[in-house]
Amino acid sequence: MPNRRSVLLGMGGAAVAAIVGVAGVKGRQTVADAAAPDPSITFTYKGHTIVVTLNSSMAMVNIDGRKQVHIDRSGLQRFHSHLLPFQDYTDPRRMIRDIIDIEAARLVIL
Amino acid sequence: MAGPRRRFDILTLPAQQITQLTNAFNVLKTNGTYDGFIRRHMTAAMTPTPAGSTQTNAAHCGPTFLPWHRAALWELETALIAVDPTITGIPYWRWENEASLNAGNPKLSALWTAVYFGGDGDPTQGNRVVNGPFATWQALIWNNTTHTFSSRSPAGLIRRLGRDPAGLTTLPNQAQVTDANSYTTYDGAPYDKTSASFRNRVEGWASTSRMHNQVHRWIGGDMLAGTSPNDPVFWLHHANVDRIWWAWQRGATPLRPYLPASPSGPIGQRSNDRLVGLLRSDWTPNLVQDIGNTTNLGYEYV
Numbered sequence: 484m485p486n487r488r489s490v491l492l493g494m495g496g497a498a499v500a501a502i503v504g505v506a507g508v509k510g511r512q513t514v515a516d517a518a519a520p521d522p523s524i525t526f527t528y529k530g531h532t533i534v535v536t537l538n539s540s541m542a543m544v545n546i547d548g549r550k551q552v553h554i555d556r557s558g559l560q561r562f563h564s565h566l567l568p569f570q571d572y573t574d575p576r577r578m579i580r581d582i583i584d585i586e587a588a589r590l591v592i593l
Numbered sequence: 594m595a596g597p598r599r600r601f602d603i604l605t606l607p608a609q610q611i612t613q614l615t616n617a618f619n620v621l622k623t624n625g626t627y628d629g630f631i632r633r634h635m636t637a638a639m640t641p642t643p644a645g646s647t648q649t650n651a652a653h654c655g656p657t658f659l660p661w662h663r664a665a666l667w668e669l670e671t672a673l674i675a676v677d678p679t680i681t682g683i684p685y686w687r688w689e690n691e692a693s694l695n696a697g698n699p700k701l702s703a704l705w706t707a708v709y710f711g712g713d714g715d716p717t718q719g720n721r722v723v724n725g726p727f728a729t730w731q732a733l734i735w736n737n738t739t740h741t742f743s744s745r746s747p748a749g750l751i752r753r754l755g756r757d758p759a760g761l762t763t764l765p766n767q768a769q770v771t772d773a774n775s776y777t778t779y780d781g782a783p784y785d786k787t788s789a790s791f792r793n794r795v796e797g798w799a800s801t802s803r804m805h806n807q808v809h810r811w812i813g814g815d816m817l818a819g820t821s822p823n824d825p826v827f828w829l830h831h832a833n834v835d836r837i838w839w840a841w842q843r844g845a846t847p848l849r850p851y852l853p854a855s856p857s858g859p860i861g862q863r864s865n866d867r868l869v870g871l872l873r874s875d876w877t878p879n880l881v882q883d884i885g886n887t888t889n890l891g892y893e894y895v
Contacts, residue, residue, distance in 0.1 A: 540647055552737065555647045557786075566737065567759065568638050568653060568819050569809040570802055571786070581759040588720065589745050590818045592736040 528580050529587075535575055544579055550593045552582060566591055598670060598892035600836070603684035603829055604703060611709055614684070615726035617676040618825050622730055626672055629872070630665065631733045632742060635819040637661060637870035642861035648785040649862065651869045656780040656853060656862045658796045658805075659838050660884040661870075662831045667890055668872045669828055682892055685832035688808050692766040699764050699811075700754050710826050714752040720814055721749030732815055732823040742820075750815050750824050757813025765807045769794075773804060774841055779852045784859055790852075791841060795834060805834050836894045839887055851885050 524535040534545045535554075542562065544552040555563045560573045564582060572578035586593045603611070621627040637652035649655030652662065670683040691699035705712045711725020722728060732745040755762045773794035780790040786798035793799055797806030808830050809816045815823040822828070842848040852858070855865035864882040871879055878884060887893065 550738065557648055565639050565650075565819055566735075567817060569797075569806040569817065569821075570759075571798070584758060585817060588751060588814070589734065590751065590815060590820075591734055592743070593738065 524576065526576060528576075528583055531583055533576075533579055533583075535579065537575070542575055544575075544582075546579075546583070546593065552579070552593060554578065597888075598674070598682035600682040600832055600892060600894050601684050602687050602895075603709070604687070606684055608708060610680075612726075613677050613680055614673065615710070615825075617673045617680060619726060620676045621672055622727075628733050628742075630669055631820050631822045633870050633872065634665065634822045635735055635742075638819040640870060642869070643859045644861075646859070649859065651861065653796070654786050654798070655784050655859070656792055656851070657866075657868060657881060659792055659835070660851065660881045661868050663835050663838070663884050663887075663890075664868055664871050664879065666828060666831055666835055667892070670892070683828055683832050685836050685894070686826065686829035687833055687836075688764050688830065689767045689770050689833075691764050704826070704829075705754065710829070711750070712752075713754045714750075714814055718749070720751045720753050721747070722752050723749060727825060730823075733820055734823075735818070735820055751813075752815070752824065753813035755811055755813075757810070757817065759817055760810040760813035761802060761807055762811070763807070764811050765797075765804045769804055769807075770837060773837065774844070777844070777849065779849060781852065784853060784862055791838075795837060804837075805830075839894055842885070848886065851881060 522537050524537070526533055531546050532548070536543045536545075537556070539556070541556050542554040544554060546552070552564065552566065554575060557563070562572045562575045562578050564578060566582050566585065567578070582591075582593070585591055618627065634652065638650050640651040641647070642649055642651045642655065642657065652658060666683060673683065674680050686704060688699070691697075691702060695701035700713060704710055707724040709725070711722040711727055713722070714720030715723050727750055729748050730750055731748045732750060733742045734745050736743060753760065773791055776789070776791040776794055778790055780792045781788050786793065789799075795804050797803040802810055809821060812824070812826065812830075815821060816827065851864050853863050855863040857863070860866065861869070862881075864880075866881055868879045868881060868884070878890065883889070
């Protein structure tokens with residue numbers, strides 16, 4: 484895993500600012516804190532607790548502490564999942580909400 | 594069969610030929626052949642190409658998008674004709690025309706009726722398609738934890754025409770086709786979703802969902818997932834994508850070429866590389882360059 488400095492440099496200030504704006508962001512977003520964990524986003528959707536751990540090329544999504552979904556990342560704010568292969572997202576939270584919805588619709592099993 | 598296969602606009606086919614086609618689909622579904630096409634599409638979508646890539650896979654997001662689906666279409670068409678030799682070829686759904694039909698409401702297309710491919714999903718029944726020739730089909734869905742496929746119960750494909758929350762409310766129109774045709778180079782570096790090229794415009798990654806991607810997202814439901822061949826309309830859609838490529842190739846003499854030409858370009862995406870994840874490596878002409886010329890494959894669009 485890249486360290487916090489490389490993550491922050493890779494993401495760029497605007498992306499970090501966007502992520503910090505999400506309720507439940509863990510860890511301080513400081514370049515100096517090289518030992519801190521990767522930036523993560525925690526939120527809930529339809530009763531599910533979701534934790535997204537980001538680095539410069541991917542994100543790992545943990546749903547309810549047991550289901551894991553890998554997301555590819557390219558550029559600052561472009562996310563892609565093989566579960567929804569015909570679209571990109573600028574907001575990983577929106578993508579995860581859609582993935583949870585397609586499981587509820589029984590298009591896929593997470 | 595004698596002579597080349599001929600692929601027609603499905604909305605121009607007589608009812609008898611629609612029935613022959615959907616009957617053949619049902620034979621392939623019943624004998625298990627059809628589900629193999631679903632598995633192979635999903636598997637190709639999860640095969641990074643070149644190895645280790647996070648951007649491109651064996652069938653999407655890169656130059657092999659069009660050849661891979663052309664080969665898969667040819668294989669399916671071959672299977673359908675084996676069931677019923679009177680089938681002339683897989684028809685196409687010319688979705689860019691829908692804006693000028695039925696007062697611009699594509700949901701009213703004859704395609705979505707019981708005598709063609711069945712209607713929109715029923716919101717009171719989980720958006721399952723409850724009429725038409727595929728009403729009893731059980732979809733094959735992907736388990737992302739076990740990496741296996743399983744059949745969905747109850748039966749019924751899922752469609753949400755223009756109303757899927759993860760989808761889009763409009764279809765691409767002729768202006769998008771004209772735009773794609775303005776790109777005279779098949780593909781270019783970095784050969785991915787950011788390339789300014791014909792392939793990338795047709796696949797639909799430029800700026801926002803367009804063309805191919807937009808149609809998947811307008812139909813919604815099963816067409817949103819990597820198992821999208823669950824819905825047989827997948828093949829009508831991809832026949833139209835292939836027709837657009839076929840016409841674009843003929844925009845110059847000799848045919849406009851595939852790129853990247855070996856030995857340059859990413860491994861697995863070059864003209865001399867082998868397409869992966871198809872039906873049989875000893876049956877399909879399975880080098881990328883083999884797929885470029887439809888005359889060699891023995892079909893034409895009408």
